Amino acid sequence: MVEVKLKLKKKPKFPLEADNITPDNFAGKTLNEIKKLPLYHAKELVTIGDFFDVSGKAEDVANTKIIIDGDVSNVKRIGEKMTGGEIIINSDVGMHVGNTMSGGKILVKGNADDWAGAMLQGGELEIQGNAGHYIGSAYRGFWQGMQNGVIRVKGSVGNESMLWAKSSKPANKWPTLYCGSASSFLGLHNHGGTMVVEGDVDRCIGADQVRGTIVIKGTISRILPSFKKIDDVTEITLPNGEVITGKFAQYSGDHSVSKETAGRLYIAIK
């Protein structure tokens, strides 16, 4: 793997839209060509070179790793639509990181803002800090969101994460979120997504779930009234094959959507 290093040289006054920072866009380009790639700073068209010092070299998509240094908490859309390669972000990052990506790996060594991994079609997004709302969710007006790939958040995720997630058994696509804790409406309108939470969650988990698997290893503030207790289990097999052991209460839901449902919610028994 070859590395392209980007170091932020001045803090943007307004959010910087950096959808051009992807291995796909850097592949096969010289450093000068990379520096000239356009970014938007509010309504001003600028270049990568205006805001970043660029060094290293790029190769083909799969072998290009981009390392970003400096405080990019106000930089949005990094990694948008990438299909391969790697991005490592050594700080907090702005909204929409890794959205619509279908391959490759992004590692955020800090917090991520809202919409991280939105519309994910594949690949891996890892966030070592906390993440905002709508993680792995569908964009406004879309009724199919994350359809494949894995998102790992060590800390918390906000509301409505994994909104409209959709899995496919024939295609063996199991969109999955692992997180430390979650706010409300995790798995809203779920159509097959898998969510595993190491800690606690708030309310309305699995709201409008049609099918899917949500596992809560901590506590839940309130289970929706439309979820019905089935039994207690000691082992859960996730659709992607992984096995989780421990004592869990198994619920079916969301019964506000249908009388019979394949949707499942597991809450740890302490």
Add this chain to the structure above:
Amino acid sequence: MSLKDLILLTGRTINQGVALEGGKTTKENVRAAGICTFDKDDFKKLDCIAGTPVKVTTDHGEVLVYSTITEEGPHPGIIFIPMGPWSNQVVNPDTQGCGTPTFKGMKAKVEIVKDGRVLDAIELIGKLKEA
């Protein structure tokens, strides 16, 4: 005297609507929107007469308003401030990523401030403008 563990709701009232059309900088507006409405029994615990200024505090700010007793009760544990400059000092600006602040449902506490001066809209909003 004070009360805590209350929930603050905000919203329109017909008086507030009439006052805002009549002039947002008038005294009528203060009497229509610079108020906090209490449940009858909750108000007894405050041990003061209706109209006494009270300080309402939430996680997001504090504001001085005139106290009144509700005509829309009983609603123990709930207080109501009409929408406007006064309620907006204490509402939750967080939109949870959806764009609309959470104007209703904040946890609040209330204490009497007998000689408190309830500001009119212009003065109150003026405090948000730095020198």
Add this chain to the structure above:
Amino acid sequence: MVQKKIITNYDVLCPFCGTLCDDLEVDIADNKVVEMRNSCQIGTKKFFSSNPSGHRYLKPQIKEKGSFRDATWDEALDKAADILIKAKRPLLYGFSSTECEAQGKGVELAEYLRAILDNTASVCHGPSLLAIQDVGAPLSTLGEYKNRADLVIFWGSNPVHDHPRHLSRYSDYVRGYFRKDGRNDRFIVVVDPRNTHTAQIADLYIKINPNEDYELLNAIRAVLRGVELDAKEVSGVPMESIKELVDILKKCHYGVIFFGMGLTQTLSHHRNVDSAISLTRELNDHTKFLLTPMRGHYNVAGANQVFTWNTGYAYSIDFSREYARYNPGEFSSVDLLMKDEVDATLVVASDPASNFPAGAVRNMFKHPIIAIEPHHTPTSVYADVILPPAFAGIECEGTAYRMDKVPLRLRKVKDAPDDCLPDSEILERLLEKVKEKLGE
């Protein structure tokens, strides 16, 4: 004694709330409103407030050294254009209390400036629009409800206070074609944490815990599907009452849910509306059921219409990348202001200083503000330029959309003061100035 000549205007539209009453009678003498009939307290006050008073702006104002001075239109528009052009992320906000032509000009101006374009739905029924974008909505018109509805539910809405004549014109006390006995032919349900004045005149009042509307709607939907739930009570409502309510819902001939800020401004915002819409849709397996949002401003529905047919989106639109993009939470006014991401604001037909949370107002005040505003308000008093408009619906004509999206024609019943121009003309001239300065 000289008799003043009184002209009576019939069938005048009221430019206050989303009920958009169309039966007002306005008496004008000597270019002043002297008497009103049929309007509610608020509508009456609005018409009278257009008469000469100490708190109406009669000439453009420019703030110099902390106080306002009169200015010519040319001067004021020039200064306004300069502010907007210089800004890197200007916000054009409001538009709900003016007519559709003006709203259209606003879109043009925002696109030209590559600004953020937003209207008051952002802090009001925006969540309803978000929900409709996700799950659709079975809607109808107020006339249909008046003539057919035998079950009317007000959820998180208090029409006695916020839409005073709604009950007597469309939803409660009025006789309809199939509801010939008026109030006696209807069953009114109110769901609210407080026993509001509307609840006090309802047939059934359901007291709900604040911030728990989603759970109750969720439970109702499950019970409707015939699922036996484990819970004994949801959101403070006993399961028996929930089952009774579901029976009432199923047995009506034609039901309607009117909903307001109780759903959109509490926790879970648009998901409350999402669930209410899904419930309404599911009730159509049993009977006829519809719903309608109780829009607050008389033409906020119009702003959504005009913005949508021009840009594809109803509010919270960003033009910075030369095409329209939409994302409430990212491009919505309060969020942008809370992050101090806006460096100039043009406020049209609204009062954000009064109606936005304090933190957003604080940041808005750090940068220049241009207000197109007829009266002294907390926004205009702290603005840098004031452009005085004529009152749409009183001093100039236009189109407005009612809460059920029916377009109606606003009337002109008197002349505006000499130096007050219609909103659409102000925005047109502002756009011309901006184009001139940018060398078009």
